[in-house]
Amino acid sequence: MNNKDSRQPRLQLKYFFAAVEQMADDVIITGKDGIIEYVNPAFEQTTGYAKEEVLGKTPRILKSGHHHAGFYRNLWETILAGKTFKHVIANKKKNGELYYADQAITPLKDTRGEITHFVSVWKDVTEHVRYREELEALNKSLRFEKQKFEQILDFEERIGTFADLNKLADFVVNGIAGILEVERCSLMLLDEKTGELVIKGAVGLDHKIIRENRSSLGEGVAGLVAKERKPLLVEVIDTDERVGRENLPSYRTKSFLSVPVMLDHKLLGVVNVTDKKSPGPEVFTDFDLNILLAIVRQAAVAIENAELYKELKYLTVTDPLTNLYNYRHFMRTLEYEIGRFHRFGDALSLLIMDIDDFKEYNGAHGAARGDEILKEIGDILSDQLREVDIICRYASDEFAAILPATDVAQVKTIARKIGEAVSRLDPEGKITASFGLASCHKGMSRHDFILKADAALTHAKRHGKNQIYCQDKTDAG
The missing domain is CATH 3.30.450.20 (PAS domain)
Incomplete structure (x- = not known):
């Protein structure tokens, strides 16, 4: 070798x-x-x-x-x-x-x-594993949110079948207790003669309390919420300065939610929930609060149609701030338009628009400026859409439009023009909007139609905001 x-x-x-x-x-x-x-x-x-x-x-x-x-x-x-x-x-x-x-x-x-x-x-591969864990947690959260949203829509579809106020109240408190997974829930309505709140329906409360409890505006937690007309989320009652009292021994947990029931700026009552029993922390979150607000908004519409509130049916169908149609009119009209779609087959589209980070903008610039922005957006929508379109204030910072004889590709062009006009409202460019679009299809119910548009809006919000998204890609072209 x-x-x-x-x-x-x-x-x-x-x-x-x-x-x-x-x-x-x-x-x-x-x-x-x-x-x-x-x-x-x-x-x-x-x-x-x-x-x-x-x-x-x-x-x-x-x-x-x-x-x-x-x-x-x-x-x-x-x-x-x-x-x-x-x-x-x-x-x-x-x-x-x-x-x-x-x-x-x-x-x-x-x-x-x-x-x-x-x-x-x-x-x-630590970063990769952690990314997958975060992604799985997000997917789990999205599935949970989707499930809750579907429960809310199902609740909304059933609540309109009650004309008797007592049966309606029982349905509302049982529905809330089931969706939010709580042991106690009460619906208090305002007695216009005495100005007091009385319990009309309850889950988990002693019958004597239900019969005898009455609260004046400003008195107790429910009275405070009714007076200020603002929702209240308390994580720990003993340390919350807004409440100013210790937890009652009859309650198992120290966290609760209390939300005013409002219809066109008119106080109808208050909903209270406590003793969360779902897995995980027994403290209510902003997500829980948003669910309750969505349910209560529907309950307010149902109460309007119930026996003791028949006189409210003559109230105007417009939102007093923006002069657009209100949520109640939106729900009724959407049902009617879907019926026409199934009978005649003409295109029908739905647009839901959300002002991005409006809560933070309100906090920074004040409620008065926030109201001005809402009015101006109402004007933009009225200018950009046709007379035949039904434009509504869907929630505090959300708007919706029902567009008959219009496909989603056309609505996308309209949404882009609306978004550009909205962005010009603030010189610093801090006002933007996200849009969720959907087209109606054969066999689709009001529940399905709203779910589709709302899912598109959620996608737009989660992917950077200031976006236009259609759940069905083939619709948007």
Whole structure:
């Protein structure tokens, strides 16, 4: 053998060692007994351990406690059988920080086929794992929100069947208790003769309290909400300065919601909920509050149609601030237009528009300026849409338009013009709007139509705001 041939294996070994030393992936080599004999610099950088701290020890120093004994038993059974074990493993750095390694452990064999060492190579995939966990949590949240929204729409469809106020009140409190998963709920209505709030329906309250409880405006939590006509979310009653009292011993938890029942700026009553029983924290959140506000808005419309509020049916169908149609008229007209669509087959589209970050804008510029913006947006909608279109103030900072004989591609063009006009309302460009569009299809109910447009609006809000989105891509062209 010449000198060149004898040097070849040594050169190959030299290059192999240099490659392992410079690899971005972490490498550990252990004996068959699991004792660490080699780690590369990438390992030191990832784990925070110096080479001298781990040589002679086992990889158990990286053990995080996130895997059960069966996991490690399967690992050893695999590699001792001469096979490669691959898995994403949760390990722990020297400083205690958790990281995830996409790891492959391969047995090394001698010329007789006997295992002598194990080589473990891995990539740090912590960011990828955390991203997936966040994505899964978001998907779970979206599924939960979708489920709640569908429950609300189902509630809205059924609530219109009650003409008797007593039956309506029972339906409302039971519906709220089920959707929000609470043990206690009460609906208090304003007695216009005495100016007091009286309990009309309740879940989880003593019958004596239901019969005898009356609250004046400004008195107690419900009275305070009725007087100020603003919703109240209390996380811990003992420390909330707005309430100013300790929790009553009959209540299991210290968090509650109280919301005024309003119809065209007229106070009808108050809804109260407490003792949350759903999994997780027993503290109400803004999400819970928004659900309750959506339900109460529907309840207000239903109360209008009930026996004790028949006189309200002659009230105007317009919103006094924007001079657009109100929510009640929107719901009735949408039902009518869907009926016409199913009879005649002409195109029918729905636009729901939300002012982006309007709550923050109101807080920064004041309610008076906020009302001016709402009025100006009402004017923009009236200017951009036709007389045949039904334009409504759908919620505090949301607007909706029903567009007969119009497909979504046309509505998208209209929405773009509206969005451009809205953005010019504020010199600093802080007013923008997001749009959800939907077209009506055969067999679609009012429930389905609203759900489709609202889902499109939610997508627009979640993907940067100041967006126009249609749930059905083929509709938008």
